[in-house]
Amino acid sequence: MTDSESLSRTDPMSPPEGPSPSAARRAPVPKRKKPGPYRVPPRAQRHGLLIVNTGDGKGKTTAALGLLLRAVGRSMRVGMFQFMKATGITEGGEYAALRRLGVEIVPLGAGCTLGVEETADDQTLAKSGWDHCAALLAAGEYDVLVLDELTLPLSYGWVDTAVVVDAIRARPVGTHVVVTGRRAPSALIDAADLVTDMRVIKHPFREQGVRAQAGIDV
Amino acid sequence: MPKGTRVRRPRKRPYTIAPRDERHGLLIVHTGKGKGKTTAALGMLVRASGYDLSVGMFQFIKSAETLYGEHIAAKRLGIDIVPLGDGFTWLSENIAADRALAERGWARVQEALALGKHDVLILDELTYCLTFGWLDTAQVIATLGARAPGTHVIVTGRDAPAALIEAADLVTEMHVVKHPYREQGIGAQPGIEL
Numbered sequence: 001m002t003d004s005e006s007l008s009r010t011d012p013m014s015p016p017e018g019p020s021p022s023a024a025r026r027a028p029v030p031k032r033k034k035p036g037p038y039r040v041p042p043r044a045q046r047h048g049l050l051i052v053n054t055g056d057g058k059g060k061t062t063a064a065l066g067l068l069l070r071a072v073g074r075s076m077r078v079g080m081f082q083f084m085k086a087t088g089i090t091e092g093g094e095y096a097a098l099r100r101l102g103v104e105i106v107p108l109g110a111g112c113t114l115g116v117e118e119t120a121d122d123q124t125l126a127k128s129g130w131d132h133c134a135a136l137l138a139a140g141e142y143d144v145l146v147l148d149e150l151t152l153p154l155s156y157g158w159v160d161t162a163v164v165v166d167a168i169r170a171r172p173v174g175t176h177v178v179v180t181g182r183r184a185p186s187a188l189i190d191a192a193d194l195v196t197d198m199r200v201i202k203h204p205f206r207e208q209g210v211r212a213q214a215g216i217d218v
Numbered sequence: 219m220p221k222g223t224r225v226r227r228p229r230k231r232p233y234t235i236a237p238r239d240e241r242h243g244l245l246i247v248h249t250g251k252g253k254g255k256t257t258a259a260l261g262m263l264v265r266a267s268g269y270d271l272s273v274g275m276f277q278f279i280k281s282a283e284t285l286y287g288e289h290i291a292a293k294r295l296g297i298d299i300v301p302l303g304d305g306f307t308w309l310s311e312n313i314a315a316d317r318a319l320a321e322r323g324w325a326r327v328q329e330a331l332a333l334g335k336h337d338v339l340i341l342d343e344l345t346y347c348l349t350f351g352w353l354d355t356a357q358v359i360a361t362l363g364a365r366a367p368g369t370h371v372i373v374t375g376r377d378a379p380a381a382l383i384e385a386a387d388l389v390t391e392m393h394v395v396k397h398p399y400r401e402q403g404i405g406a407q408p409g410i411e412l
Binding site: 012038039040049053054057058061063064068071072073074096144193197200202203204208212214215217 | 232233234235236241242244246247248249250252253254256257258259260261262263264265266267268269271274284285286287288289290291292294295298300322325326329330333335337338370383386387388389390391392393394395396397398401402404407408409410411412
């Protein structure tokens with residue numbers, strides 16, 4: 001064992017010493033053809049997907065963030081626009097981390113509307129936010145564009161669902177669009193290629209009264 | 219939604235990282251057949267890294283040969299995603315070898331949990347090792363239950379055993395409504411599935 005190996009044992013993320021499990025095998029298993037490096041194909045050869053993450057469970061925005069992480073690793077141009085996060089407020093783990101990765105993440109909304117009554121303010125912000133995203137989408141600025149919590153302005157009627165669906169359908173070839181939020185309108189689901197309904201089986205707030213925690217929920 | 223005067227609730231204070239003993243260390247399970255189990259775990263990795271928390275991710279089942287987009291990007295955030303396949307094929311003909319691989323991987327997870335260094339530890343696709351019987355569910359739950367206080371653990375994979383769901387604090391079932399492979403035969407694409 002070399003020095004570096006013995007030192008590395010303080011770090012559980014490093015490979016352990018000892019015989020490899022392959023030693024337990026009687027005969028070596030022939031290796032399958034090694035997959036080549038995955039390259040992102042040119043736009044024309046991609047299947048640009050409309051992905052919708054909906055449902056009441058946790059995981060809609062987080063799954064979109066995970067997708068962004070993947071796409072950034074593939075050097076794709078990605079952006080995240082958040083319809084319900086207050087403009088100008090850029091706190092939360094995803095902001096710091098995505099900025100470090102050079103990913104644009106833009107809050108477009110008026111802030112949390114839970115238990116709050118609507119004003120024209122929200123509508124205007126949602127509309128202008130959508131116009132901004134629609135222009136970027138049409139211009140082909142992004143390979144992956146996340147429209148976080150867009151379903152809420154749609155279900156409140158602040159932004160017209162038919163307009164959004166048409167704009168997404170008419171997007172440049174090979175662009176992936178991810179829309180998140182509860183109560184996705186059926187017209188959006190009809191237009192989508194991939195829809196996941198995040199179902200709550202258990203939630204720490206519901207069962208235990210545990211509130212949002214930094215690093216997990218924000 | 220009724221019209222009316224808006225009363226915006228002021229946020230009391232910005233979110234900060236509580237000391238470990240004041241955190242609610244959650245056991246989170248992402249299960250179901252739909253897309254989003256691993257990606258949602260990766261999203262939490264992104265969030266946690268934004269707060270400079272210590273994040274670890276072990277991947278069962280996945281081959282060490284494939285470099286996924288998340289591996290490349292997480293490295294840029296200073297996070298190691300460790301595939302436990304050791305370069306060997308999981309789900310080979312040889313059940314004993316698969317079991318040995320799972321046990322060896324689990325030993326590394328136990329080691330990491332015992333060190334208690336991580337604030338967030340992701341055990342990707344661990345459920346398969348439980349449902350295939352490679353690892354003992356009760357033992358796994360007992361080990362996870364005995365983790366350092368304030369540690370969040372995220373387990374992903376289909377068909378999470380009932381006992382694991384029982385032990386968990388947060389469980390989301392990713393339910394497929396539509397999938398491009400199922401309806402359109404579109405395979406995995408870089409940046410989306412890998």
